[in-house]
Amino acid sequence: MAGASGGALAAEVTAAGAFGFLAAGYLDPESLQKELALARGIFDLAASDRLPVGVGYLAWKLEKSMDAEAEQMLAVALDNHVQAIWLAFGVRIDKWIRYIRTYDENHRRTDPTLIFVQVSSVEDAVVAVKNWKVDVLIAQGNESGGHGYRAAPPILTLVPSILHALPDGAPPLLAAGGMSDGRHVASLLTLGADGVVLGTRFLATTESLYTEAQKRALVAAKSGSTVRTMAFDRARGTLEWPAGIDGRALYNSTVKDMEEGVDIHVVKEKFKKGVQDGDPDRMLVWAGSGVDLISRVSSAKDVVQELHDVAVERSKVSRKFYTGN
Structure with missing residues (x-):
């Protein structure tokens, strides 16, 4: 939280x-x-x-x-x-x-x-x-x-x-x-x-x-929308977490780019802009597996x-x- x-x-x-x-x-x-x-x-x-x-x-x-x-x-x-x-x-x-x-x-x-x-x-x-x-x-x-x-x-x-x-x-x-x-x-x-x-x-x-954009993304999420990943920690530079830990969030293009090996600097720039623009396809929205019930x-x-x-x-x-x- x-x-x-x-x-x-x-x-x-x-x-x-x-x-x-x-x-x-x-x-x-x-x-x-x-x-x-x-x-x-x-x-x-x-x-x-x-x-x-x-x-x-x-x-x-x-x-x-x-x-x-x-x-x-x-x-x-x-x-x-x-x-x-x-x-x-x-x-x-x-x-x-x-x-x-x-x-x-x-x-x-x-x-x-x-x-x-x-x-x-x-x-x-x-x-x-x-x-x-x-x-x-x-x-x-x-x-x-x-x-x-x-x-x-x-x-x-x-x-x-x-x-x-x-x-x-x-x-x-x-x-x-x-x-x-x-x-x-x-x-x-x-x-x-x-x-x-x-x-x-x-x-x-x-x-x-x-933000209101993050809240809208939660309401719009469907069953299966979440994924466990460290993509967002890599994108925002918060990698100090102990070994064995990752985070569950809404899957979007930030995660997809990380999975496909897109250059980290490119991912970070797109992520930063997505946060500024409230773009659900780029920003971070932590969410549990029951998010579709919201x-x-x-x-x-x-x-x-x-x-x-x-x-x-x-x-x-x-x-x-x-x-x-």
Whole structure:
């Protein structure tokens, strides 16, 4: 959700009854502070009040920075007393977990920051639970939009496998990957997940930082429109991701040119112009595999309500089927 989920989207999702995260992504401390201030203003909270949103960090970005710079980025969220921090895609995630917990201890927080950690394998899930004692675990399947591990199993395989491996008393497990409507939500809850994470559906909201051209492209996408690729990272020069990671986005001529070996400088120039012109055949639109179920741009509040209503209705049908009533 980097470049899409800012303070307004996170706050409106929480206000609607879900829990919103804003993406630190490639932001600097000043920009992150601005987004958090926007969220706080929407809730009309004092500076000392707990801010009921989370902030998501790319752990590899923290690890590429000097320790002081990384800690400054984390401190922006912690100083704002956010309710949760989400960590993903790093090799030293335990280091940042220790920093967050030490910060809370030093500030004598009676309501410590919840730590969410994203995983894509059973092995990483077990480490996160047993060694790092995370508060919430997120299982990201291969269907997920944006970046993820290309070798990750589908979410319908990953969730049961993780649940089978976790000890009794394990933290809540959230499912992420390819979900766009309430039927997806109901199915993963039935499968045993404690909750679900949706990203792509919230890209097509009025509060999303995506451009209008990107939102139109999401609404126009069909089944099979997405592809896992590093083409866009090559085109925009963001190749620092750890090994094994690529991104799921809408397929277009940028990807096609990369696949056909077009000179990288030509691809970059066409990509840059496509972004400037809002050309869907060139620009980047991250999207999960369920993007074809998005038929319109709506407010975050309306999306949350629709997801809830459909999930509740489908859950009732499931219970009726299993009980025979």
